[in-house]
Amino acid sequence: MNNSAVASRGFDPAILYKALFLTIVALFVATPLIATVLGGFKSLGELRTNPFGLPKVWEWRNYADILFSWRYWELLRNSLIISTLSVALTLITASMAAFAFAHIRFFGSSMLLNYLTMGLLFPAATAILPLFIRVRDLGLLDSYFGVVLPQVAFSLAMSILLLRRFFKDLPYELLEAALVDGCSYIAYFRHVTLPLSRPILATVGTIAFVHSWNAYLVPLVMLNTDALYPWPLGIMVYQGEYSSEWSLILAFITLTILPTVLLFLLAQKHIVAGLTAGAVKG
Amino acid sequence: MSVQRDAVIASNFSPPPSAAETSSEKKFASSFARHSLRDGKLAALLLFLPPALLLFTIFVVLPIGEAAWYSGFNWNGFGRPTNWIGLDNYRFVFDSRAFGLAFRNNILIIIVSLLVQLPLALTLALMLADKFRGAVALRMLFFLPYVLAEIATGLIFSFVYDGDYGLLATVYRWFGAEAPHLLASPQTSMFAILIVIVWKYFGFHMMLFIAALQGMDRNLIEAAYIDGATRTQSLRYVVIPLLYPTIRLSVFFAVVGSFQLFDLVMPLTRGGPADSSNTMVSFLYNFGVTRMRVGFGSAVGVILFVICVTFAITYKRWFMRDE
Numbered sequence: 001m002n003n004s005a006v007a008s009r010g011f012d013p014a015i016l017y018k019a020l021f022l023t024i025v026a027l028f029v030a031t032p033l034i035a036t037v038l039g040g041f042k043s044l045g046e047l048r049t050n051p052f053g054l055p056k057v058w059e060w061r062n063y064a065d066i067l068f069s070w071r072y073w074e075l076l077r078n079s080l081i082i083s084t085l086s087v088a089l090t091l092i093t094a095s096m097a098a099f100a101f102a103h104i105r106f107f108g109s110s111m112l113l114n115y116l117t118m119g120l121l122f123p124a125a126t127a128i129l130p131l132f133i134r135v136r137d138l139g140l141l142d143s144y145f146g147v148v149l150p151q152v153a154f155s156l157a158m159s160i161l162l163l164r165r166f167f168k169d170l171p172y173e174l175l176e177a178a179l180v181d182g183c184s185y186i187a188y189f190r191h192v193t194l195p196l197s198r199p200i201l202a203t204v205g206t207i208a209f210v211h212s213w214n215a216y217l218v219p220l221v222m223l224n225t226d227a228l229y230p231w232p233l234g235i236m237v238y239q240g241e242y243s244s245e246w247s248l249i250l251a252f253i254t255l256t257i258l259p260t261v262l263l264f265l266l267a268q269k270h271i272v273a274g275l276t277a278g279a280v281k282g
Numbered sequence: 283m284s285v286q287r288d289a290v291i292a293s294n295f296s297p298p299p300s301a302a303e304t305s306s307e308k309k310f311a312s313s314f315a316r317h318s319l320r321d322g323k324l325a326a327l328l329l330f331l332p333p334a335l336l337l338f339t340i341f342v343v344l345p346i347g348e349a350a351w352y353s354g355f356n357w358n359g360f361g362r363p364t365n366w367i368g369l370d371n372y373r374f375v376f377d378s379r380a381f382g383l384a385f386r387n388n389i390l391i392i393i394v395s396l397l398v399q400l401p402l403a404l405t406l407a408l409m410l411a412d413k414f415r416g417a418v419a420l421r422m423l424f425f426l427p428y429v430l431a432e433i434a435t436g437l438i439f440s441f442v443y444d445g446d447y448g449l450l451a452t453v454y455r456w457f458g459a460e461a462p463h464l465l466a467s468p469q470t471s472m473f474a475i476l477i478v479i480v481w482k483y484f485g486f487h488m489m490l491f492i493a494a495l496q497g498m499d500r501n502l503i504e505a506a507y508i509d510g511a512t513r514t515q516s517l518r519y520v521v522i523p524l525l526y527p528t529i530r531l532s533v534f535f536a537v538v539g540s541f542q543l544f545d546l547v548m549p550l551t552r553g554g555p556a557d558s559s560n561t562m563v564s565f566l567y568n569f570g571v572t573r574m575r576v577g578f579g580s581a582v583g584v585i586l587f588v589i590c591v592t593f594a595i596t597y598k599r600w601f602m603r604d605e
Contacts, residue, residue, distance in 0.1 A: 028481065112331070116335070121594045134348070232434075
């Protein structure tokens, strides 16, 4: 009885089809990624004749040249500064506003919330030219803040919605008890809400970080100086300069996506949680 | 986890809920009435709201209003706009062959997203929602492209498509065929981009579906099996209907996302050759931003804005009324 069940499962064609299908999709996804990483280890000649296989001669120099170049680290530094500033500003401004919307009753509260959530509806590109002129008139062109402030402004809507929902789910008894004890809203926010909200702050922060780290259009429009470029701008310039030196470009791509992939592996829980929470309930 | 634990601890300090207090909302309202003046509600509001409101107004709302205003001028962005031309910029946009192509491409992206991407994501989600050896690893692999920057993705695929060194060219050579230059031909450039779009975004939709499947009440599916439903029947009549809210959401994201597509196009084709692979945003960038035709570019932005908002409102009204 038991044996036959196992045997029939082994020959179940449905499982075979499923395995085949999953394998094909996995190959479709993984092949370009693996070929990119390995391609960085090949000479240009070998890349042409053997783009799929393992390198016959491992060319560590491609990677070493980039790792020892000032430019690579400069790009990472710029990206890190811009993303960190974006995350910090997003978390501070969004969590304060979300707290007000979640816990303080005031006239026009729902109207203001609707006003802010309009930001979900359209891409930053719709207003990129007036945004450029505004940033220029504020004297922020070619500065980190010229990139950070628009990024934060456009990520506020989603962040506030996620945070407000979480804050609202914290028990009212907490707030009531604190108020009875003479605690102010501001102290309550700092000493109760924020410490209790670490999971959602991590989620919102991670999403803001990934968005800012990967962003292209806003930095492209707001920055003119190479020395301030975050890595997506820098890698485009690099690709332009070495247009058919694919070995070098592939090594460069690998080294720039490496931090993203590491971040993803570290924070995947927060990334997925934020996306699905924002999506399914938002 | 810790929130629940802390909440339990905290509730020990507050009076036990009595039967009279039916909703915590009511309770909150009464506490608010008693303490509002003393607790400096106004001070809190004045501290908490302005930063977000100011940032949002200055960098999101005002620029959109200004886009509408600037779109009436023939202006290069220097000095003040003076050359008022009314709706001419909109006429130039709609008369432009390149804009027509860009709009067509956005529609094409939507169609491929809905007909290829979402069914693929749904199929994979159904296969990977249950835990089995390798399921989690496959989920993460399929989600990985979504986390990569669009620029990196575009560059990786410009390598894949490269006529000399690319993966695709090598496959062609195995069969003794001439290597194609997909990205260099107006007939194939958009097709090549569509494949990259599927590669990059299907994992995101798969994750949405997996989250929904895992949040689903298993008893309903069990019940269907007990009532004698086959696997296909329970899928068709129980699981898929339960997924409708997520499917509607997924469609929404796919459409809104495809209107925004830009970063992926730049490293692959920059919208070329012969404007064959522009999206509306890359059209805006190529024709408005790089040449600083502020009025013209703003008109494109306003058109994009109107399309996005109209779609969002209509879709919400028609399909997402209950959510």
